[in-house]
Amino acid sequence: MNTDSIQDQLESLTISPINVKLKRLPRLTDYLPGLQTHTNPLQHSNFYHHSDNDGFYITHSDVILRQIVFDFSGHFPSSTPHLAYHNAGPRKEILFDPKQVRAAIVTCGGLCPGLNTVIRELVVGLWELYGVREIFGIKAGYRGFYSSDPIPLDPKLVHNWHKRGGTVLETSRGGFDLKKIVDAIETRGYNQVYIIGGDGTLRGAVQIFNEIQHRKLNVAVTGIPKTVDNDVGIIDRSFGFQTAVEMAQQAISAAHVEAESSPNGIGLVKLMGRNTGHITLDATLSSCDVDCCLIPETDFYLEGKGGLLEFLDLRLKENGHAVIVVAEGAGQDIIPRIGSQKQERDESGNLGFLDIGAWLNSELKKWWERDHKGELFTVKYIDPTYMIRAVTANATDNLYCTLLAHSAIHGIMAGYTGFVTGPINGNYAYIPMDEVAHAKSPVNTKDHKWAWLRSVTAQPDFQRT
Numbered sequence: 127m128n129t130d131s132i133q134d135q136l137e138s139l140t141i142s143p144i145n146v147k148l149k150r151l152p153r154l155t156d157y158l159p160g161l162q163t164h165t166n167p168l169q170h171s172n173f174y175h176h177s178d179n180d181g182f183y184i185t186h187s188d189v190i191l192r193q194i195v196f197d198f199s200g201h202f203p204s205s206t207p208h209l210a211y212h213n214a215g216p217r218k219e220i221l222f223d224p225k226q227v228r229a230a231i232v233t234c235g236g237l238c239p240g241l242n243t244v245i246r247e248l249v250v251g252l253w254e255l256y257g258v259r260e261i262f263g264i265k266a267g268y269r270g271f272y273s274s275d276p277i278p279l280d281p282k283l284v285h286n287w288h289k290r291g292g293t294v295l296e297t298s299r300g301g302f303d304l305k306k307i308v309d310a311i312e313t314r315g316y317n318q319v320y321i322i323g324g325d326g327t328l329r330g331a332v333q334i335f336n337e338i339q340h341r342k343l344n345v346a347v348t349g350i351p352k353t354v355d356n357d358v359g360i361i362d363r364s365f366g367f368q369t370a371v372e373m374a375q376q377a378i379s380a381a382h383v384e385a386e387s388s389p390n391g392i393g394l395v396k397l398m399g400r401n402t403g404h405i406t407l408d409a410t411l412s413s414c415d416v417d418c419c420l421i422p423e424t425d426f427y428l429e430g431k432g433g434l435l436e437f438l439d440l441r442l443k444e445n446g447h448a449v450i451v452v453a454e455g456a457g458q459d460i461i462p463r464i465g466s467q468k469q470e471r472d473e474s475g476n477l478g479f480l481d482i483g484a485w486l487n488s489e490l491k492k493w494w495e496r497d498h499k500g501e502l503f504t505v506k507y508i509d510p511t512y513m514i515r516a517v518t519a520n521a522t523d524n525l526y527c528t529l530l531a532h533s534a535i536h537g538i539m540a541g542y543t544g545f546v547t548g549p550i551n552g553n554y555a556y557i558p559m560d561e562v563a564h565a566k567s568p569v570n571t572k573d574h575k576w577a578w579l580r581s582v583t584a585q586p587d588f589q590r591t
């Protein structure tokens with residue numbers, strides 16, 4: 127169909143009913159049917175002016191479609207159901223009496239810019255929007271539920287936490303003991319549990335939620351997805367990611383300056399990205415200084431036709447310098463393991479990596495010595511690791527963290543449980559927690575963005591012919 131006829135068709139298009147499948151969210155009333163409802167205290171707030179039909183309150187029938195881009199040339203609406211999620215936001219009727227709420231907040235896994243903002247906004251939101259007065263911080267990750275006393279939190283205490291990197295509550299890996307955690311939740315009398323963490327944390331949170339359901343406890347659990355690597359699926363992106371990309375730019379700029387200031391200079395930067403290369407990819411695209419971007423989602427090799435060394439040889443001849451950015455999880459298969467060298471695991475069971483940056487640094491030097499002995503050459507290797515995540519969130523991420531925290535509060539107050547809050551197509555949604563815990567988000571090397579990257583760097587595709 128040509129462009130004009132599609133335009134004509136769109137002007138008069140009637141969309142027949144769309145086949146939508148709404149993702150059901152667990153609610154406390156699923157297993158505690160007798161719970162009383164309460165009017166949302168925002169109804170009496172001086173700051174939120176609203177009438178019944180001004181759209182302020184979100185109803186159970188307000189949904190967000192997962193897919194918003196369609197092919198109008200005959201395939202829409204299709205018989206395949208379109209997935210929809212509940213819209214996040216305040217409900218007029220809630221399932222908690224704010225005076226009876228005892229909320230617990232925990233941060234688990236690695237650091238990410240914005241963690242303290244989420245904590246701060248959970249505290250301030252619970253306190254100011256709903257009048258909750260019993261809010262507790264759990265120290266140092268999951269183990270803190272059963273191994274230390276909680277920290278009472280209030281708006282005064284947390285008022286400037288968003289200006290600090292890291293997590294004031296502290297975090298850790300490992301220490302997940304389901305029975306001890308749920309026992310502690312029961313004994314301490316928490317009835318709202320806010321769990322901030324990545325894929326591992328969310329898998330743990332699903333188990334906590336299942337056990338709470340099994341024990342029929344009046345306790346709602348929500349997850350707030352945190353991953354500096356941006357490797358959690360379904361949601362548009364994770365908080366702190368943009369800040370990390372911005373920080374990564376500084377390392378790339380420095381590598382570029384170093385490289386172009388030396389004859390045959392190579393700047394080599396290693397960035398975080400355990401299983402995904404999102405940070406590396408976005409930092410490359412926004413810097414425009416990178417000659418080659420290496421990520422875990424695509425293999426590469428050094429020697430021979432179409433390899434990295436041949437490419438660098440050409441770039442150095444053309445430009446006199448080159449910049450390589452590599453994600454920490456890239457190239458793990460091409461680094462030789464020494465003897466019985468085992469891949470170590472951290473306390474959560476995540477595989478440790480061989481150091482791709484240090485290995486490349488040494489291989490580049492060996493290559494030059496072998497093939498270009500006597501010619502000037504330098505590699506400047508920059509490994510900013512923790513510098514890109516141990517910072518405060520930028521303004522965009524701070525705002526994002528605030529909306530996430532408030533959305534999580536509204537959802538839990540409405541009696542939803544076992545859910546995660548996150549943006550889908552720019553709107554905040556409630557998503558079943560087990561779905562997010564298992565959804566990955568790799569870089570798609572078949573899409574336009576990767577093709578754009580290849581066109582910007584003109585790097586090889588590393589497909590051996």
Ligand SMILES: Nc1ncnc2c1ncn2[C@@H]1O[C@H](COP(=O)(O)OP(=O)(O)OP(=O)(O)O)[C@@H](O)[C@H]1O
Pocket residue numbers: 234235236237267268269298299300301302323324325326327328329330331333352353354355473474476
């Ligand atoms: N499958 C699982 N079941 C229960 N608990 C888990 C599981 N995987 C990880 N955990 C627990 O979740 C917490 C955080 O896990 P992990 O260290 O993998 O970080 P994460 O949440 O994935 O964040 P990130 O990888 O972004 O730093 C740890 O306390 C760990 O013991």
Ligand SMILES: O=P(O)(O)OC[C@H]1O[C@](O)(CO)[C@@H](O)[C@@H]1O
Pocket residue numbers: 236237324353354355398399400454472515
């Ligand atoms: O050294 P730590 O704290 O275990 O964290 C390192 C890992 O955490 C992350 O930042 C997030 O998973 C990864 O990119 C990185 O591999």
Ligand SMILES: [Mg+2]
Pocket residue numbers: 235324325326
């Ligand atoms: Mg993880």
